[in-house]
Amino acid sequence: MLLSPQGDSSPAILALADGTVFVGTSIGATGSTCGEVVFNTALTGYQEILTDPSYERQIVTLTYPHIGNYGVNAEDVEAAKVHAAGLIIRDLPLVASSFRADMTLSQYLQRENTVGIADIDTRKLTRLLRTKGAQNGCIVALEQGKEVTPAVIERAVAEARKAPAMAGLDLAKDVSVQRSYDWDQTEWKLGSGYGQLHQPKYHVVAFDYGVKKNILRMLAERGCKVTVVPAKTPAAEVRKLQPDGVFLSNGPGDPEPCDYAVDATRELVEDGYPTFGICLGHQILALASGAKTFKMKFGHHGANHPVKDLDNGRVSITSQNHGFAVDEKTLPKNMRATHVSLFDGTLQGLERTDRPAFCFQGHPEASPGPHDIGYLFDKFTALMDQKKK
Numbered sequence: 001m002l003l004s005p006q007g008d009s010s011p012a013i014l015a016l017a018d019g020t021v022f023v024g025t026s027i028g029a030t031g032s033t034c035g036e037v038v039f040n041t042a043l044t045g046y047q048e049i050l051t052d053p054s055y056e057r058q059i060v061t062l063t064y065p066h067i068g069n070y071g072v073n074a075e076d077v078e079a080a081k082v083h084a085a086g087l088i089i090r091d092l093p094l095v096a097s098s099f100r101a102d103m104t105l106s107q108y109l110q111r112e113n114t115v116g117i118a119d120i121d122t123r124k125l126t127r128l129l130r131t132k133g134a135q136n137g138c139i140v141a142l143e144q145g146k147e148v149t150p151a152v153i154e155r156a157v158a159e160a161r162k163a164p165a166m167a168g169l170d171l172a173k174d175v176s177v178q179r180s181y182d183w184d185q186t187e188w189k190l191g192s193g194y195g196q197l198h199q200p201k202y203h204v205v206a207f208d209y210g211v212k213k214n215i216l217r218m219l220a221e222r223g224c225k226v227t228v229v230p231a232k233t234p235a236a237e238v239r240k241l242q243p244d245g246v247f248l249s250n251g252p253g254d255p256e257p258c259d260y261a262v263d264a265t266r267e268l269v270e271d272g273y274p275t276f277g278i279c280l281g282h283q284i285l286a287l288a289s290g291a292k293t294f295k296m297k298f299g300h301h302g303a304n305h306p307v308k309d310l311d312n313g314r315v316s317i318t319s320q321n322h323g324f325a326v327d328e329k330t331l332p333k334n335m336r337a338t339h340v341s342l343f344d345g346t347l348q349g350l351e352r353t354d355r356p357a358f359c360f361q362g363h364p365e366a367s368p369g370p371h372d373i374g375y376l377f378d379k380f381t382a383l384m385d386q387k388k389k
């Protein structure tokens with residue numbers, strides 16, 4: 001059991017670009033941060049959410065009111081550092097209790113130099129974002145003893161208004177690795193932790209647009225030795241690696257300006273490599289096939305989104321984190337919808353009819369979230385099996 005220190009709380013504010021201001025308490029680093037404010041409805045998984053590279057330049061509001069109650073551990077990370085621009089919560093519990101915890105959420109945010117704010121009305125904030133759409137915001141966490149003055153508020157609103165819009169931003173190249181590396185760590189199991197792949201059956205080249213570790217683990221668990229390559233790797237370099245399949249990762253920002261990714265994907269899919277894309281990777285595969293993407297009003301961020309498999313009517317509860325989507329009206333003749341969101345009918349899954357390539361908008365790797373749609377990883381290995389025959 002770990003206790004959050006009390007009695008030393010310093011004030012923090014959240015200012016939105018529309019001028020709305022919330023006053024709360026700082027729970028992380030001192031300083032300020034700006035980004036697109038989005039809300040996530042997952043009940044657990046704050047550590048995986050904070051470290052998901054797809055949240056780069058986004059401030060995450062968690063709608064579940066008690067965040068931090070099981071602390072933070074060294075294992076449940078989706079990347080080497082926190083990527084979210086900031087964290088907004090209702091209540092940070094006094095006690096963090098889990099046999100796996102080695103620090104409190106507050107200590108973690110401070111170590112990661114991440115600004116966080118608690119004690120604000122996250123229901124009011126979420127309703128505002130839902131009605132008006134996601135918008136930019138700025139959190140200012142003051143030093144202990146400092147006060148929230150009108151000047152602090154004014155500056156925060158001005159910073160929020162100055163922050164760049166998410167539409168048009170290519171962030172995948174910023175969070176991607178500089179150099180390729182091999183991955184062979186498998187999924188986490190109670191008692192033994194993460195495992196290692198010993199006898200690879202497939203070789204997969206994974207484009208890193210901001211890849212979540214659990215995707216790589218789920219590939220390794222299914223016998224894939226993965227070579228992770230930088231986002232801007234050209235198709236010719238991938239061909240040299242002679243992979244059995246190509247994976248297109250999740251990632252932050254707008255997919256449309258990622259022309260390097262779209263071009264490489266188009267070539268490799270044309271070549272006939274079995275290809276699987278997740279989230280940003282799904283959008284890239286759609287763009288490479290001739291479809292278009294658009295910015296959603298407030299996106300999908302949570303761990304309880306129902307998605308229907310159009311081939312068999314089966315409904316999966318899925319993890320989601322996206323602010324852009326593929327426009328169904330723009331699908332080319334050689335691409336068909338395989339899954340739709342039961343929340344708003346937007347496209348969730350696509351498949352090429354002329355090539356072994358498919359993709360999913362949500363997160364089959366969960367982390368955090370339910371595992372219902374994990375079968376898509378098996379679909380990928382089945383495509384690689386067919387190709388090998």
Ligand SMILES: NC(=O)CC[C@H](N)C(=O)O
Binds near residue numbers: 251279
């Ligand atoms: N998780 C992701 O890959 C997100 C994809 C893209 N950045 C979006 O917001 O739609």
